[in-house]
Amino acid sequence: MDVLLIVNPISGDKNKSNFLKFAGQIMSEHKLDSHVYKTTGKDDFKEVEQLIKTKSPHKVIVVGGDGTLNMFLDIFKLEGSLIGYIPMGSANGMAEEFDLIDSPKQLFENYLASENYFEVDLLLLNQKHLLLHLGDLGANANLVGNYEKDKSRGLLTYAKHFWSEFINLKGFEFEIETEENTYERKGVMLAICNGRKFGTGIPLNTIGKMNDGLFELVIVKAVDFSDLIKATYSKFDEDYEIQNFETIQAKSAQIKLHKPNLLQIDGEIIDQFDKIQIDVLPKALKFIK
Ligand SMILES: Nc1ncnc2c1ncn2[C@@H]1O[C@H](COP(=O)(O)OP(=O)(O)OP(=O)(O)O)[C@@H](O)[C@H]1O
Known part of the structure; x- marks a missing residue:
């Protein structure tokens, strides 16, 4: 198969019917052997795994957050298809990271036309969970957790949970052991970074590269958390705003939380x-450029 197009119909609350019509037309004009898979939120992994294993698509283009x-x-890491990512979610950290500024339609055309790609590392957590971009423990994870549990969505709901987390910031203690050192620390958030930026464009660290075989642990203390918010308003001034965050770079690490x-x-x-x-799987994915 030439192209498998995977679309999350609900991501970012964005209507994708225009895009899908356009993509269908282009693929039939180019006489591509293609398949469109719309995610349902249930058994998607199994369905896509089956499709990729039986049809071996040359390119897999993913639309969502x-x-x-x-x-x-x-499954992408095992089968080695070329991946195109079209950001249409609510927060698109990967779009910031890859600097994807073209429209979804333009990106789709670019991905069909190009055979060039760049390789990207993945992080493996507890031998089980794959991390592509950013993960964290503490304040931000609590915020995401409370937002997910809330029946209401949208910016106001997000703001509500943001403030309740911000007002009740709780520090926690942990130990980080890398190949080189052991660190005893306390913070309100511990970020695990393959990339550098939150979906809003807020940079968490300035040294991370997604293909260097390394990752960064960023310790955010209560006083620094307000810097994260300030950074929202000055996202272009990376070096100035985030100079306070302690960043530990490693090839592998173990975090023990009290x-x-x-x-x-x-x-x-x-x-x-x-x-x-945390372990690195170097250059595990191929993204079309
Ligand atoms: N048809 C569907 N109905 C409901 N949930 C779905 C559907 N398809 C995928 N999902 C869920 O969507 C989530 C991924 O959404 P993604 O993060 O890409 O978009 P998002 O709009 O940025 O998300 P969020 O608003 O939660 O941040 C997964 O948890 C997946 O299970």
């Missing part, structure tokens, strides 16, 4: 953990 891309990492804490990966809540082993 970071969470949609994350759903299929395990008490279990909620972990979010690429915007999705995973579970509570008191121990997290």
Whole structure:
């Protein structure tokens, strides 16, 4: 198969029917052997795994938020298709990271036309969970968790949970052991970064590269948390705003928490953990450029 197009119909509350019509037309004009898979939120991994294993698509183009891309990492990494990502979620950290500024239609045409790609590392957490972009423990994960549980969506609901988390910021203690050192620390958030920027464009660290075989752990203390908010308004001034965050770069690490804490990966809540082993899977994915 030439192209498998995976679309999350609900991501970002965005209507994708125009885009789908356009994509269908272009693919039939080019006489491409293609298939469109719309996610349902149930058994998507199995369905896509089956499609990829039986049809071996040359390119897989994913339309949705970071969470949609994350759903299929395990199969993408095994089968080695070229991946095109079209951001249409509510928060699109990967779009910021890859600087995807073209419209969805333009991106789709670019991906069909190009055979060039760049390779990207993945992080493996506790031998089980794949992280493409950013994960964290503490304040932000709690915020994502409370937002997900809320029946209402949208910016106002997000703001409500943001303030309740911000007013009740709770520090937690943890130990980080890397190949080189052991660190005893306390913070309100511990970020695990393959990339550098939140979906809003807020940079968490300035040294991360997604293909260097390394990751960054960023410790955010209560006083620094307000910097994160300030940084929202000055996202172009990376070096100035985030100079306070302690950043530990490593090839592998183990985090031990004194008490279990909620972990979010690429915007999705995973579970509570008191121990997290982090390893890098170097150059595990091929993204079309
Ligand atoms: N048809 C569907 N109905 C409901 N949920 C779905 C559907 N398809 C996918 N999902 C869910 O969508 C999530 C991924 O959404 P993604 O993060 O890409 O978009 P988003 O709009 O940015 O999300 P959010 O608003 O939660 O941040 C996954 O948890 C997946 O299970």
